[in-house]
Amino acid sequence: MEYGVGGGGGFPGDHLHHHNHHHDGGSSDSQKRKKRYHRHTANQIQRLESMFKECPHPDEKQRMQLSRELGLAPRQIKFWFQNRRTQMKAQHERADNCTLRAENDRIRCENIAYREALKNIFCPSCGGPPLHEDPYVDEQKLRLENAQLKEEVDRVSSIAAKYIGRPISQLPQLHPIHISSLDLSMGSFGTQGFGGGPSLDLDLLPGNGSSSSMQNVPYQPPCLSDMDKSLMSDIASNAMEELVRLLQTNEPLWMKSSTDGRDVLNFDTYERMFPKPNSHLKNPNVRIEASRDSGVVIMNGLTMVDMFMDPNKWMELFPTIVTMARTFEVVSSAIMGGHSGTLQLMYEELQVLSPLVSTRDFYFLRYCQQIEQGLWAIVDVSYDFPQDNNLAPQFRSHRLPSGCFIQDMPNGYSQVTWVEHVEIEDKTPVHRLYRNLIFSGLAFGAHRWLSTLQRMCERIACLMVSGNSTRDLGSVIPSPEGKRSMMKLAQRMITNFCASISTSASHKWTTLSGLNEIGVRVTVHNSSDPGQPNGVVLSAATTIWLPIPPQTVFNFFKDERKRPQWDVLSNGNAVQEVAHIANGSHPGNCVSVLRAFNTSQNSMLILQESCIDSSGSIVVYCPVELPAINIAMSGEDPSYIPLLPSGFTISPDGQSDEGGGDGASTSSNTNRNTSSGSLVTVAFQILVSSLPSAKLNKESVNTVNSLIGTTVQQIKAALNCPSS
Structure with a gap:
């Protein structure tokens, strides 16, 4: 399953005279130039497909014969075969890409296993490291293995560059990975529709703040005297x-x-x-x-x-x-x-x-x-x-x-x-x-x-319960250890997400123009924490007010059937929950693994955790590759699996509403904190570059600005809220 923003390929059955894939709605150019589609009939496509199997490169004589048979212009025949060849090439390269990434994951897992094995070697007589162990040789082995991994990534890079048609600098790291900037850069979002583009100092250097916790406190107290x-x-x-x-x-x-x-x-x-x-x-x-x-x-x-x-x-x-x-x-x-x-x-x-x-x-x-x-x-x-x-x-x-x-x-x-x-x-x-x-x-x-x-x-x-719940585990998560490992992975995802939208001293937020009076706020930082992709990470968020109770908004985000209405990264594809772990008495508190029904790539799943109580709720999700999910489900330590989560926070707007509880209250006063409106924060993270010295580029800013703008518009449309 390919979980990127881009659409990929097009339909060879359609000939599009004006190739414009982005739906910006506000561009005068796109309104002037109308798209003209010629939809071929099923019989025409069947005949063209059978010809393509015999001869993918028909000469002019063969094209003329097809033109007479099918009642199509020779130019249309030529375009159809060009499009079909391009699509076949893309499919093959995506399959190669998939195979290489799976092999990459396998080698990396072996690498980690070797490291752990080296750590555990000891001499049976003295308990120390064995005499024959040579740290220099072991280090050289690891360097060699890492060089092999780097070569694998370079191969994937070249294939991806061919597929997209331009060089890619923001490749996924060596880990089973998140929504990378590779996926985002494939998107067809426009920037004209959101206030004319960002007014941002693009020379922002990322701060040194760690994303999971601020490492330095503002003031280090001196040693305490007895007094x-x-x-x-x-x-x-x-x-x-x-x-x-x-x-x-x-x-x-x-x-x-x-x-x-x-x-x-x-x-x-x-x-x-x-x-x-x-x-x-x-x-x-x-x-x-x-x-x-x-x-x-x-x-x-x-x-x-x-x-x-x-x-x-x-x-x-x-x-x-x-x-x-x-x-x-x-x-x-x-x-x-x-x-x-x-x-x-x-x-x-x-x-x-x-x-x-x-x-x-x-x-x-x-x-x-x-x-x-x-x-x-x-x-x-x-x-x-x-x-x-x-x-x-x-x-x-x-x-x-x-x-x-x-x-x-x-x-x-x-x-x-x-x-x-x-x-x-x-x-x-x-x-x-x-x-x-x-x-x-x-x-x-x-x-x-x-x-x-x-x-x-x-x-x-729930984490401590050792008994298998049928609803929780089914046949997907094989053991209580697997359940605990998945819950630990999800908790780290929540912690990372909350840190990404913090206003800590380590996060310097800059406001982009457009979208609404608040604008999209962005911050960049160097990420070097274990369990996160190394490099420059861009966090972006905006907060909107919706005239809808928080419980209703939470239910909307939780409903997998409605996900295509807001999740612009899944290209409108339906999703299905394939694993579910209950985290509390309220059904909204759970960890889910979701699979999107995409066409080509089935190696990407979505890890999601939702939390709700009477003070508010969050829905956080992160694409994770299938090998990484399998490692966590088997009960192995999930701490190395890199996560770059996005999601939503939902809280009451603080205006009292006398009309009963919100359904999530666990405190003794069940009617409190009800609210007629909700404050919803929409937040995304993307890996801008794996180089820690990189600066924020305009393409990343435009992408994330459009990403949030589109998401907000789709949320408001789906919930019948005014778009202004």
């Missing part, structure tokens, strides 16, 4: 006292909202209960967001506490919220083992899944305490570094005591009560599309944290 640690312990103890009261007290500290039933903090009562020094000197530009929520989570308390105190597990637990987390120092450790009494200095960066919303970052203290048997409290509170006066102005976000109670329940469940309480100074104005969502506290509030936690813990529970 610092003593001060931190005092701050953490006071914050814990405040958090426990915030979690346990209801009215008059927390009042129920009359519109959506959410807990709303009464600021007058709060200031009386927790008087702060210098509170009368408040910055008028600072606003406060406070929220509280409670719900049941399918994970035991001790496991959850362990994940909260480990920054890597914290990121894995909240991939759609936390883009980066790090522990700088453990200020104090638990006395009796476990985590009770642990205090650590941390950093985290949080996001809303849109390039229109700035990330928030915090340097904070996280303190864990076991209140009683089966009940833990974890508090976060911002920590300001007094020794660096230059740092303070950079902070837009300050966390007041926030955190959660985790109460063990029977059967491995926990009751979690969550409080978020932050002071925010918006250095740049909040985009009007997100104003309601952010100012209401829904964007970064307790409800989003809790609903994400509930959904992710359900996913982890």
